[in-house]
Every structure is written in C-alpha cells, then in structure tokens.
Amino acid sequence: MKIVTYADTRTTLEARRGVRRAFVAAFRSGAVTGFLLAANGLLVLYIAINLFKVYCGDDWEGLLEAITGSMLRFMHLSGPKDIAELFFLCYFLSLMANIVVMFDFDKTIIDCDSDNWVIDDLGGTQLFDELLKTMPWNSAMDTIMREFHSQGRTVEEITESLKRAPLPINVISAIKSAYALGCELRIVSDANRFFIETILKDHELINYFSEINTNPSYVDEEGRLRIFPYHDFNSSTHGCSLCPPNMCKSAIIKRIQATTLAGGKKRLIYLGDGKGDYCPSLKLNEEDFVMPRKNYPLWDLIVDNPQALRAEIHEWSNAEELERVLLQLISESVDRTNEDQLKSADCKFHTLQLSSHEALPKALPVPN
Ligand SMILES: [Mg+2]
Ligand SMILES: [Zn+2]
Numbered sequence: 001m002k003i004v005t006y007a008d009t010r011t012t013l014e015a016r017r018g019v020r021r022a023f024v025a026a027f028r029s030g031a032v033t034g035f036l037l038a039a040n041g042l043l044v045l046y047i048a049i050n051l052f053k054v055y056c057g058d059d060w061e062g063l064l065e066a067i068t069g070s071m072l073r074f075m076h077l078s079g080p081k082d083i084a085e086l087f088f089l090c091y092f093l094s095l096m097a098n099i100v101v102m103f104d105f106d107k108t109i110i111d112c113d114s115d116n117w118v119i120d121d122l123g124g125t126q127l128f129d130e131l132l133k134t135m136p137w138n139s140a141m142d143t144i145m146r147e148f149h150s151q152g153r154t155v156e157e158i159t160e161s162l163k164r165a166p167l168p169i170n171v172i173s174a175i176k177s178a179y180a181l182g183c184e185l186r187i188v189s190d191a192n193r194f195f196i197e198t199i200l201k202d203h204e205l206i207n208y209f210s211e212i213n214t215n216p217s218y219v220d221e222e223g224r225l226r227i228f229p230y231h232d233f234n235s236s237t238h239g240c241s242l243c244p245p246n247m248c249k250s251a252i253i254k255r256i257q258a259t260t261l262a263g264g265k266k267r268l269i270y271l272g273d274g275k276g277d278y279c280p281s282l283k284l285n286e287e288d289f290v291m292p293r294k295n296y297p298l299w300d301l302i303v304d305n306p307q308a309l310r311a312e313i314h315e316w317s318n319a320e321e322l323e324r325v326l327l328q329l330i331s332e333s334v335d336r337t338n339e340d341q342l343k344s345a346d347c348k349f350h351t352l353q354l355s356s357h358e359a360l361p362k363a364l365p366v367p368n
Helices: 001-016 019-056 060-078 083-096 114-121 124-133 137-150 153-164 169-179 193-202 251-260 275-282 298-303 321-344
Strands: 098-102 186-190 209-215 217-219 225-227 267-272 289-292
Touching: 001 019, 019 114, 098 217, 098 251, 098 321, 114 124, 114 153, 124 137, 137 186, 137 225, 153 193, 169 186, 169 251, 169 321, 186 193, 193 209, 209 321, 225 289, 251 267, 251 275, 267 321, 275 289, 275 298, 289 298, 289 321
Parallel strands: 098 186, 098 267, 186 209, 267 289
Antiparallel strands: 217 225
C-alpha cells in the first residue's frame, strides 16, 4: 500500500514536468507493484504449504488436495478469476472422474420398454405373448423379428419405430451434465445393441457412453434383425437364480468394479427400474449409490428388505427427479471423495466444503 502511494505521488510530481516523464514513472512503479504482488502470492503459498505440512506430514498428495480444497472454498465464495484458479478448478474436475454412472436403459433412459414398444408398434403383441409361453424373452425377441421379416416388415420400419420411443428431455440433460462433470457413463441393459444404439444415435447421445453392455444384435444379409443372448445359456448357465438366463447384470458390475477399482478409487451410481437390476444392486459397495425408480420392481424388492443392500438408496419417480437426484448425488459424491482423501491423508482439515447445495432427498428409511 505504501509503495503504491509513493508511486502515485511520484507519478503526480513527474506529471508537472511533462506527460512523457509521468508515463515512465507510472510504468516503472506499475512493474514494481506487479512484482511485489507476485512475490506476495508466492510468500502466501509458501506459508500455506508449510502450514499444511504440519498436519499432513510427507503425504504430498494429501497436501496438494488440502490446498486445492482451500482454493475451491475460496473460489466457491468469489468465483474463479485467473489462470491459477482455473487450474484448481480443472484439478477439481479431474477428481470428479472418480464416478461411474451405470444406467439401465428401458424405463430408465427411455420411458418405455423398447422390446414392447417395437412389438406393439409393428402389431406383434399377441404373437409375442404366445411365444413367451414356450421360450425365454430373449429367444422370443429373435423369433418375432424372424416373423416380422417373413411378413415383409423391414429394419427401416423397426428403426423408425425406435426413433419414436419416448426419451425425456430431463434424461438428456442429466446425461450431458453428468458427462460434463467428468463422470464415466455406461449402460447395462437387457434390451439389445441395435435398439439402444439406434435410439442413442437419434438423440446424439451415443458418444456420452463409454460402454454398452447388452444382448448382441445385428442385421443379417437378408435384412433380418437377429438378437442373441448376452450370456449363451444354451452352452452354460451363469449360475444366478435371481436373473433371466441370458443376462446376470452382476457379472458385468463385478467386472466394472474390478477394472475401475484397480485404476483408483471409483464410486458407482446405479440407476434402474426392473427385476434384473436387483442382483447388481446387491453387489454395490457402501460408498456407492443405487437409484431405483419408485413403485417399479427394483424399488419394490429393495423396500422389502433395504438392509440387503450396502449402497445408499435414493429413489426417483420421473425424469425430472432422475436428473435432480443424480446431479445432487454427483455433487455429494465429490464432497465425500474429498473428505475420504483428506481423512486418508490423516489431515485435520475435515471441515472443507466444496459447495453448498440443497439437501439430498432423504434416503429410504431402514426399519429396525
Ligand atoms: Mg429397465
Ligand atoms: Zn444375477
């Protein structure tokens, strides 16, 4: 402050002797105060590092996160203003990539069952019900596609039908927001690849997902859509009594858990509605979240015995709620990740909060 006052006074005195002299004085003093400002910044950073080191010891990762947390708290109050703050914001976003969001597809991403949607649309409902009396769902799907083909119904008709399937705008924004926040998005669905990809491509959402786990399908050389089981139950059983013979989603979840956990700590958020989503929900860990659609089979199974799950349960009823709950959980998850990392660094600065957000909807009560 003193230096700035001196500089201003000197510039004023020089101004009496000419504009050129005043400009030179102002330019030089500006450079000096600029250097002083930078030096002050470095001094504060040096003190902060030494202060945090008292608490964090030689844990440099914890140290960096502690300083980052403080910066974020400051930015939350004032908003990022310069490159350094932007750097910390980028670091914050990199922390968010620790979340994997697993989506079921039917009645979760789209607001209908894609198989039933196409069959009803192409007038095959009665025949499909007959087929289900003698074969599993997945085999019935392949068979009815053969029937459609023999009736002269084309893949283009199926594609057009799929494009009309309802996909709520809030689900689209939820997917885009979760992706923008650094989450990895994957699909685990008992529909089939052709249906899912057709719908996601139509809504320009396909590139937001890193993986689609579903029943394989393709259009053969005759133009018939073939649909196969994810798990070939004709050669062996997957051994899970909770799930349909063609797919146990738990096997997929376990693989994802193994690969993601190996690459650093990851938290899973699982969204689903159906009976087939119960088995993978049981495999989620304490730090994970499950989002069952309220009053649908997954939710019914969970509320029957919530203690069976380790993951925290957060219900949703419609696309608006899906978006709100998912984004709040992501925010909550980042907070917890930071707290966990600070704890693991044995750091005492537990009170750092990255953001103030609305309280999460209450988790399902667990009866005693
Ligand atoms: Mg579903
Ligand atoms: Zn299973």
